[in-house]
Amino acid sequence: MKIIRKDHLFWPVQISAWLIAALVNFMAQQRLPMNPTIRYLNSIGLFAGGLIVTSVFRYYVKKYGPVAPPRPLRVIALLLLASFLQAITWILIYFALFLPVAGVQTVPYTEMLVNLVPMMAVLLVWNLGYSGYHLIRRYHRSEVEKWQLEAEVQKAALGALKAQINPHFLFNSLNNIRALILEDPQLAREMITGFSELFRYALQYSEHKEVRLSEEIKMLDDFVKLLKIQYEGKLQYTISADPATLYEKIPPMVLQLLVENAVKHGIAVSSGAGEISVEISYSGRALSLTVKNTGIMARKNELEDSLGIGLQNIRSRLALLYGQDASLSFSEIPPFIVVEIRINK
Amino acid sequence: MIQAVIVEDSRLARQELRALLRHHPEVVVTGEAGDAQSALELIRSITPDLVFLDIHLPGKSGFEILQELESVPEVIFTTAFDQYALQAFEYNALDYLLKPVVPSRLAQAIGKVTAKTVSSAGKAGAEIPGGERRIFVKDGSKCWFVRLADVRLFESKGNYTRIYFGDQQPMVLRTLQQLEDGLDGNIFLRINRQQILNTRFVRSVSACPGQRLLLELATGETVEVSRRQVQRFQSIFRL
Structure with missing residues (x-):
């Protein structure tokens, strides 16, 4: 994201504003019966002191971030305190400036102390202006970020839908069902029903952020039934889910993408039978979704197509929805490849 | 059928x-x-x-x-x-x-x-046996079904072999030795360490210093028959 930086404007504006203030002060005091040295020092003190204390304020704002508005009383208190401290510092700067001439001239110490209140007022205005400007800027930035997040979610949803309608799966299933119509018409009818359910689910839920785990598992069953007519005895599938987890919510089609990935790399490429097992349980505070398949990692890396997209998609959706609270990890526990998603609940 | x-x-x-x-x-x-x-x-x-x-x-x-x-x-x-x-x-x-x-x-x-x-x-009767045989060649994303009769030269490139036919010359991941074992020895002849030649593409033969032969192919290319292979080459052409 590119925010146009306006920081380079700060110093020119800051310096010229204080210069102008000092000049105005100098001109105004010219009419007063005042020692010229004191008059010069007065204006120098205004310029230097103002410049220094406000720049220090800016330094702290930059370091700790602008005070956020959710607690307005605290904001006001902090700004008042800051102005007071700045005014005191400013006066100390004046004193320091006048120190060398203290023996020669009468220094208007009392007048300076009286100035504490107007100085605080000036500083408060400066601080409010500076903080306000940054708060508005931050607000704009967070708006832009919000749009970006939304765009990411949309992209993820579209990606999920695309993965769902994996053309190999789609056309192979249709081809297998066509053969089944001759061999086992009843099973063929069931498959067409399952196929419809699966696609309806994909179309309806792919834009949802989360779905209930029980629905996701039901859909996974349909998906596996269709896979089984493709792979028959080659595919051994088991699922175990802790009943307590069934009401938890997860991003839609995550399980399906993981199983599809497991089939592609564990079953489709091997000549013998392969095993896929899905386990859903709590592990501490986290919901754990594990998909295991027989296979070897090295072979996995050779193949690059929708798998990469599918897993990337899961990762980005998890990150958008749960931030640091979710993770996706790979491991190899021969003869299995294990993909685990953990979501802190 | x-x-x-x-x-x-x-x-x-x-x-x-x-x-x-x-x-x-x-x-x-x-x-x-x-x-x-x-x-x-x-x-x-x-x-x-x-x-x-x-x-x-x-x-x-x-x-x-x-x-x-x-x-x-x-x-x-x-x-x-x-x-x-x-x-x-x-x-x-x-x-x-x-x-x-x-x-x-x-x-x-x-x-x-x-x-x-x-x-x-x-x-079939007119063809020399094996001439109709085809091989499948894949180089990168390109594929060919090539009649062996159309291949004029196999050239060794380490573990790979370059196959010359028409205006194409793809490389395949097989050694020259592996390929030679599957070829008809009456048509395809190992002329030197690097090359196997389809003898039906030879247009002219000329002697070369060091008891070697220089062959000109129908395509105008020239190849050399090494000293050790000259005899085998001559025996085929005497037939």
Whole structure:
């Protein structure tokens, strides 16, 4: 994201504003019966002191971030305190400036102390202006970020839908069902029903952020039934889910993408039978979704197509929805490849 | 009659293709295979006229199977979704079917095969045996079905071999030695350490210092016969 930086404007504006203030002060005091040295020092003190204390304020704002508005009383208190401290510092700067001439001239110490209140007022205005400007800027930035997040979610949803309608799966299933119509018409009818359910689910839920785990598992069953007519005895599938987890919510089609990935790399490429097992349980505070398949990692890396997209998609959706609270990890526990998603609940 | 085998990993897909082929009595399915290894064994043992070959198979891809075959039958690829991969073919001596297969498309593909086998059967007597044999060559994303008779030169490049035919010269991951074992020694001759020549492409022969021979090919290229191979070369040409 590119925010146009306006920081380079700060110093020119800051310096010229204080210069102008000092000049105005100098001109105004010219009419007063005042020692010229004191008059010069007065204006120098205004310029230097103002410049220094406000720049220090800016330094702290930059370091700790602008005070956020959710607690307005605290904001006001902090700004008042800051102005007071700045005014005191400013006066100390004046004193320091006048120190060398203290023996020669009468220094208007009392007048300076009286100035504490107007100085605080000036500083408060400066601080409010500076903080306000940054708060508005931050607000704009967070708006832009919000749009970006939304765009990411949309992209993820579209990606999920695309993965769902994996053309190999789609056309192979249709081809297998066509053969089944001759061999086992009843099973063929069931498959067409399952196929419809699966696609309806994909179309309806792919834009949802989360779905209930029980629905996701039901859909996974349909998906596996269709896979089984493709792979028959080659595919051994088991699922175990802790009943307590069934009401938890997860991003839609995550399980399906993981199983599809497991089939592609564990079953489709091997000549013998392969095993896929899905386990859903709590592990501490986290919901754990594990998909295991027989296979070897090295072979996995050779193949690059929708798998990469599918897993990337899961990762980005998890990150958008749960931030640091979710993770996706790979491991190899021969003869299995294990993909685990953990979501802190 | 066309002897065909079906190579598909899904039983139902094989059955579906068999069902479709019932309308084509000229095609007789003599074997089925569900993975790459049994496909290779099957094709080597019964040398069918035609293979229906799925591209995605357990173990190897359909392309890899073809590359391993010493002699390639007619091939019709079947796939659920790879028409782009199939467009890579330079010499389109094949057809492909997308699953589920449209019956009229199947009829068309079989028509092509019938026309081909009939015409090559007619020529068979005139051809030198092995000349009609074809090999499958894949280099990067490009594929060719090449008649061995069209190949003029095999050239060793370490573990690879460059194959010269027409204006193409793809490289394949096989050593010259491996290729030589599958070639007809009466046509293809090892002329030096690096090259195997199709002797039917030789246009003229001239002597060279060091008891070697310089050959000019029909394409104008020149190659050298090393001293050690001169005798074998001469014995073939005396025939």
